[in-house]
Amino acid sequence: MIYSENKCPEYNNRMKTISTLVNRVKSEAAIGTIKKRNLVWLETNGCSGNIISLLDGADPDFQFLITQMTYFIYNNSLSTAQGNQAIKQLFSVLGQDYILAVEGAISTKDNGAYNIIGRLNGKLITGLDAVKTLGEGAAYVIAVGACASHGGVSAARPNPTECVSVESVLNRKVINLPGCPCHPDWFTGTLAHILLYGEPPLDSRNRPLMFYNITIHDRCERRSYFDQGIFAEKLGDKTCMFKIGCRGPITRIDCPVRQWNERVSWPVENDSPCIGCAQFGFPDAMEPFISYGIT
Amino acid sequence: MNDINSLGYFFEYLIKDIKNDMDKLYSSTCKNKGQVMDHLKDRITMLENFVKSINNNYYFQVQAIPQPNKVAIFPQGKVVARNNNNNNKTFTVDELAEFNGRNGNPAYVAVNGVVYDVTNNPTWAAATHFSLSAGNDLTSEFAACHAGEPILNKLAVVGNLNKVV
Numbered sequence: 001m002i003y004s005e006n007k008c009p010e011y012n013n014r015m016k017t018i019s020t021l022v023n024r025v026k027s028e029a030a031i032g033t034i035k036k037r038n039l040v041w042l043e044t045n046g047c048s049g050n051i052i053s054l055l056d057g058a059d060p061d062f063q064f065l066i067t068q069m070t071y072f073i074y075n076n077s078l079s080t081a082q083g084n085q086a087i088k089q090l091f092s093v094l095g096q097d098y099i100l101a102v103e104g105a106i107s108t109k110d111n112g113a114y115n116i117i118g119r120l121n122g123k124l125i126t127g128l129d130a131v132k133t134l135g136e137g138a139a140y141v142i143a144v145g146a147c148a149s150h151g152g153v154s155a156a157r158p159n160p161t162e163c164v165s166v167e168s169v170l171n172r173k174v175i176n177l178p179g180c181p182c183h184p185d186w187f188t189g190t191l192a193h194i195l196l197y198g199e200p201p202l203d204s205r206n207r208p209l210m211f212y213n214i215t216i217h218d219r220c221e222r223r224s225y226f227d228q229g230i231f232a233e234k235l236g237d238k239t240c241m242f243k244i245g246c247r248g249p250i251t252r253i254d255c256p257v258r259q260w261n262e263r264v265s266w267p268v269e270n271d272s273p274c275i276g277c278a279q280f281g282f283p284d285a286m287e288p289f290i291s292y293g294i295t
Numbered sequence: 296m297n298d299i300n301s302l303g304y305f306f307e308y309l310i311k312d313i314k315n316d317m318d319k320l321y322s323s324t325c326k327n328k329g330q331v332m333d334h335l336k337d338r339i340t341m342l343e344n345f346v347k348s349i350n351n352n353y354y355f356q357v358q359a360i361p362q363p364n365k366v367a368i369f370p371q372g373k374v375v376a377r378n379n380n381n382n383n384k385t386f387t388v389d390e391l392a393e394f395n396g397r398n399g400n401p402a403y404v405a406v407n408g409v410v411y412d413v414t415n416n417p418t419w420a421a422a423t424h425f426s427l428s429a430g431n432d433l434t435s436e437f438a439a440c441h442a443g444e445p446i447l448n449k450l451a452v453v454g455n456l457n458k459v460v
Contacts (some may be wrong), residue, residue, distance in 0.1 A: 092392050217417055230334065231413070238329060249417035250425070273420075281425060291421035295396050295414060 011219075014257045017210055018185045021058045021192035025069055034195050035060045038098035040090065040134060041144075044127030045115040045154045045163050046104025048077050049181040050145040057184025058262045065188055068196060073098065076117060087118040087125060091133070099194065100138035101187070105154035105163035106131055109236050114161040128169060135170040140194055142175045143167065144187055149178035152259035155283055161231035167206070176206045177197070178253075180277035185258055186211045205280065207252070216248030216274045219256040234292065236271050243294045247276030312338050384454035386410050388432065391456060395430035397420025402429030403453060406437045411450040432456060 021063065028034040041051060055062050066072035074090040081089050107115035112128030119125060135141050143166040146152030155163040167174035177186050190208050193200040199206040217223065225231070225240035232241045240246070251274055259266045266276055278288035316335035319325045384392075387402075391410060396402030401414040402422035413419040413429060422429040427436055437447075 030395045227415070242417065245421035245423070247420060249420065285425040287426065288421065288423065291423070293397050295399055295401055 011257050014254060018189045018192070019059060021189055021196065022064070022069075025192050025195055028129055028196065029068060036068070036070055037139070037195065038073050038096060039066075039191070040092050040098055040138075041075040041101045041103070042090070042117075042127075042130055042134065043076040044102060044117065044131060044148070045107040045161065046145065046147045047153070048103070050103035050148075050187075051075055053181035054184050054187060056261065057188060060188060062184075065191070069188075069191060070099070076170065082118060083118070087120045090118070090130070091120070094134070094137060097108035097139055098134075098137075099140045099142065100134050101141050101142045101144050101189070102131055102135075102148045102166045103144040103182075106166060106169050107149050107154070107161040107163050108169070109160075109162035118200075129237060131169060134167070134221065135174075136172065140199065141166065141170065141172065142177060142187070142190060144177050145182045146178050146180040146277060146282050149176040150282075152178075152180060153283055161214075162185075173199075174206060174293035175202065175208065176212075178207065178278050178280060178282070180282060183255075183258060183260065203252075211254055211258075212252045212278075214252065214254055216251045216253060216255055216268075219254065220248050220268060221256060222268060225233045235290070238271070241268065243291075244273055245288055245291045245294075246273035247279065248274040251276045251279040253278035309338050309342060354381075384410075385457045386454050387457055391432065392430045395428060403428055405432040405456040406434050406447060408456050408458075409452055410432075410456050411447065411456040412453050413450060416450065432458070 025034065029036070041054075043051065045078040054065075057065070057116030060069075072082075073093050074086070079086045080088070104115075106112070106128050107126070108128060113124075117123050117127050117130055143149045147154040147163070148166045150165045151159070151163050154161075155165075165176075167173075167176070175190060177190060179186065186208070189210065190200055192209075193208070200210060201211055203212060211238070217226070220226075220237075222240045226242055230239045231243040232239045233243065235244070242249070244269070248268070255266045255274070255278070259269075273290070275289045276282050279286060313335060316331050316338070318421075319331045320328060320335070325331060386405070391403060391405055394400050394403035396414060396419075401412055402419060403410050404413055404427075405411070413422070419429065420423055425440075427433055
């Protein structure tokens with residue numbers, strides 16, 4: 001694992017969550033007690049940021065995920081097939097066992113006409129069509145990122161294409177992994193848990209507790225400054241950024257421990273306040289991102 | 296401890312802290328100058344806010360003052376602006392609007408006719424909370440999101456809201 005041992009046992013345990021699960025997947029797969037499952041990663045109304053984030057994953061990396069954990073059936077950005085052939089590949093899983101991951105919100109205005117993901121035998125396929133068709137038959141549906149989980153940036157005011165979350169258009173449970181983007185570990189860990197044990201324990205908004213059970217503020221490296229009332233007045237100050245608008249206290253996720261880009265850093269360490277990208281309602285409800293002159 | 300004594304201890308600790316920080320900065324062995332300067336700046340800001348608030352004609356209550364003989368690395372003296380009768384002030388809607396957490400004013404919100412101080416509440420960063428701003432009557436918003444949750448009793452009451460002027 002690429003992480004340094006911390007003196008805090010809780011930090012160490014959190015950092016080992018993914019490796020523990022993935023190593024278990026490896027050993028169980030080797031003796032045939034678990035099998036790889038079909039994975040469809042569908043992009044709807046979004047920016048493809050979550051698949052890009054997943055490609056940045058490490059320990060395990062993306063290659064491990066698509067070779068050892070899953071049969072990676074389809075992704076809009078990574079598919080080598082094109083046109084009709086690609087869409088046929090997408091729907092080829094219908095009737096089989098598969099896990100559906102969706103990134104992007106679901107555009108609903110004019111029956112989803114503003115988010116066309118492809119064409120099948122001449123007929124335009126909307127993101128709404130694809131999610132409804134694939135969502136009902138999937139063993140699990142995972143909403144990856146802010147847009148899929150609650151509308152996110154795609155549903156920000158004035159929300160011209162009337163974007164909504166994945167669970168809003170399906171009559172079934174959806175596991176939500178909010179974040180802009182979703183951390184590779186949050187997805188891979190959730191997938192590993194599904195392969196080994198089924199659905200992971202979830203909170204009241206269907207977020208996996210193993211990642212979303214603490215707030216940024218709970219584990220922030222600058223927490224002591226908050227407790228002592230020592231606040232940054234501007235970006236670059238090395239103290240608590242509460243007075244300039246940090247949303248860490250209302251954002252449930254483990255960024256301070258897990259960190260980003262192969263676990264080397266995270267926003268607060270780089271003097272940027274948390275903007276609440278993993279909180280429901282982001283971005284509108286998390287604004288303003290920066291404020292000055294606060295008492 | 297009455298308010299005068301509290302203020303006395305508060306200033307004593309502030310000044311002691313400032314002197315300590317200056318001594319550390321003069322010392323050639325000080326290895327964490329940035330942190331010490333941050334601390335010094337914070338203490339000066341506390342004094343500054345106090346003076347600003349005096350100009351706004353508010354009395355003060357000092358919270359969480361360390362005991363005189365207790366060693367505190369970061370004394371937690373915080374000055375919070377209060378009305379002059381603790382929590383019995385009546386605010387009009389216009390008066391409440393001034394307490395928006397900006398320009399030296401604390402951040403107050405009203406729920407069900409009671410005015411609460413959210414200046415240093417962690418969920419109210421920059422005097423805002425899920426697109427809501429301090430200085431407003433948020434009764435309906437509170438009912439929509441937090442009905443039945445026992446969270447208001449964690450906030451300091453600073454008065455009542457009189458909607459009829």
